[in-house]
Amino acid sequence: MLSKVSALRARLNGPALLALARSEKVRNTLLYLGASAFGAALSMLTIPLFSRYLSRADFGVVGYVTSINAFLAPFFTLSVNSWYIREYYREPDQTRRDALLSTIVAYTLAWGVGLTLMLAGVGALVFRAAEIRVAFAPFMLTALAGNLGLGVFAYATLQYRIQQRAGAFAALTIAQALLQNLLGLWLVIQFRQGPEGRLAGTAAGTLLAGAVALVVLWPRLRWRFDAAVLRPALRFSVPLIPVALIALLFDTLDRVFLERLRFPLDQIGLYNVAMQYGGIINILALSIYRTYEPTYFKLAADGAYGRMNRSFIAIIGLFAGTALVLIGLAGFVIDVLTHGKFGPSVHLSRVLLVGFFLKAVYQLGGVLLVTTGRTKQLLWNSLIGLALYAAASYYFLVWLGVEGAAWAKLVPVAAMLVLAVTQSGQARHFRAMLFAATLATAVLTLAVLAFGAATP
Template sequence: MHSLLKRLLTTTVAYQVGDIVSKVFAVALLPIYTRHVSEAGYGVAELMMTAIVLVSILVRLGIGEALVRYHYVDEDQQRRDALARRAVGFLLVATTVVAIPLALAAAPLSELVLGFRDVGVFRVAVLGLWAFTNLELGYALLRVDERARAYALTTLSNVLLTIALTVFLVVGRDKGAYGLLLGNYAATTVVLLGLWFTMRHRLRPRRGGADHPQLHSLRELLRFGFPTVPADASVYALNLVDRYYLFHKYGAATAGVYSLAVKLAGVVAFVVRAFQYSWPPLAYSIKDDDEAARFYAFVATYYLLLTGWAVAGLLLLGRWLTRLLAAPEFYEAHVAIPWLALGWALYGLFVIFVVIAGRAEVTTRNFPAAGVGLVVNVVLLLVLTPPFGIAGAGLALAGAYVAMLIVMRLLTRHLFRVDFEWGRIVQIALAVGGGAALGELLLPTSGIAGLLARGFVFFLLPLLLIPLRFYRIEERELLRTMVRPVIRLLPSRRS
């Protein structure tokens, strides 16, 4: 258990070095961006970025998921390299074939998506689709090889270059939404080309390598990966449907304020994304089914504790966070932040169920759950946004993920048995969720007194689990074992 948890934490941190820096700079630059890009322009940029990720899922056809799954089936390095070449070559062709007609039809398509014609913005988005999709597979290769340092350096380079280009274009050249998009995807393209260059010896075609009798064919890869596409697309569509609906129903400015709320809920999204990247390789690498089942249950419990605490913090302190980091016209964003953060946290649980189904090599169960979630999201959007505005959109997202988790649990419980720790999960809900709700209802919503009181409640929440005997003896010992090396690095009192 200790070695598995250490691997999970090590890779999680390594895979999120770039995201940590990105989030820090993104937060630091929000006061600048929100004063140089209008609410409507911010809404346009965020809508296009979200659409790029959704279309990317469709274009990939699940080839990345198949690469991660079958990489661990065979330990022969030559066959692993051949598998990587097959996946990268297929995706390069697929993205190029899709990007060319999209770029040529930029004028009518931009009018369809945005409601007005903007060829420049749309063609930058097409470049982003091509570069982002291929770079995601490049990142997957680094993750399955557990090349944590290379992954961290690559993502960090992408982040720093993106920041430099975006600030230059948005602040220096006043390019608005176009500058936000071009800064992001020009940097992505440069990093992608650099990553391919560093992998050139591995990715260069070799005679006979793809014909090895034990190598999985492209058809086999797509047979595993393609059934994951409808589910993944439906899940990610939850991130697009609300913004698209708000954009066209209530205007680009409302969508821009909501997009800022999504950005500020990124504290939880950061944890979830790190977990999403590091969890599948580790979960699939555990050979013994009983050990895997116990570890899955343990990770689910502490994942809920960590993300639940983060959601509670955003519920209690979201008002101050918004006032600190955004221009006054964006202050309304705080009402949606906790619900969006809760939705992100629930999505991480969905990732656990996806791995459970993937371990049994059954990927067709994901789509019904994702489809139910999408339908629930649309219905709740129509019902909740008229009375509650963007807070209703956040509630709709959280409700959709609840529905998905219920369906996914029902569909996967007989594929691979995992006895989740329901008693401890209820304790987390009562202590962390209940404590945060009481703080939100009873404590002041402005002023230094309100900030200090709510901050105190936030730090108190995990301690409320101690009287409930939530923390087991072996878990406390495991924590001491992991913290002890860090303490040794600290200077002693004598020194």
């Protein structure tokens, strides 16, 4: 009798527990999405205020410096956080886990100070030798200073992800976005600091958020530096840097080409506003991956590639639907946010939305390669895609002007997606995914062409 009662309870509790797990994933996804979207939304909503005090050329300066600084960011952590995640789950003893964390936090802080000093000295010489029109000091130097807060902030939010504390993650991430934007507004509006004030506000906000993150981590830090821990961490993590840098180049190389081909700074400013709007897709993709990436590792381990394919198709539909809505709203949103000063950014943002959609889908292909253990193929695909992107960027910029930088993203990312699926060893399971991605890209492209180009 008791066994029958236990079996009945198990049947009743099984679906309930499954529903609870799903609801927690939905909740975490929404929190990750909300935290990521908050920063982007705040940046978009503050554009009307900044545009009253900053010219198109000023926006161009900020966009160029921000792009270069984003490229440098992986060097400040050397991707050691990836190694820490692996070791965290392999090491059951909490004291040992804290020792690992203490070593890499101490290393990150010391390395960040040394790297900043080195870049401050070398960067000025590079900018002068390359005849870059944007001054290294104060613009680039100000942005570099803020990077000192990146590493410790990353480890604090990483702890929240490991502990599945999405609410705490969201609170710390939102606090960082508020500090960066509000301090920037204060310096630009109150003190008329121009683009330097915008960059200084971001840097100061990053440093303050890093200080808060250090307070969060402090109870677990022992401030012991163990070289025996650092050596395997670097051996594991340093090879991941090229992949991270190549991914960043896909977001920054367009601005580099625009500057080196001497496009006017006001056109670069138009492009930068379009990038902010189009990048909303990236935020959605990031929240999805933060929530479901562990699930994909489990599906791969179980050989459930059919389920993974169906999940990918559903996510592609979500990305495509969001992109289509954003394409339709682009004219209204950008016109309102910029007081009609950035009209040409509307068409650019629509084209970029197609590129960002494809990039988000390719990240699914990257997940597929990693879960099947084909990380070398991921690196080679990234290198091939980067070469194609560089060639396409130059050709399209000469052919179409600043709009060409947006269209150039499509060809290499599409090629990388096909390569990722074919090299995964499970291509037969993901043909439907490729078809869904192709169909969605065609629909989005037709929507962009239907709206037509805004007159610069």
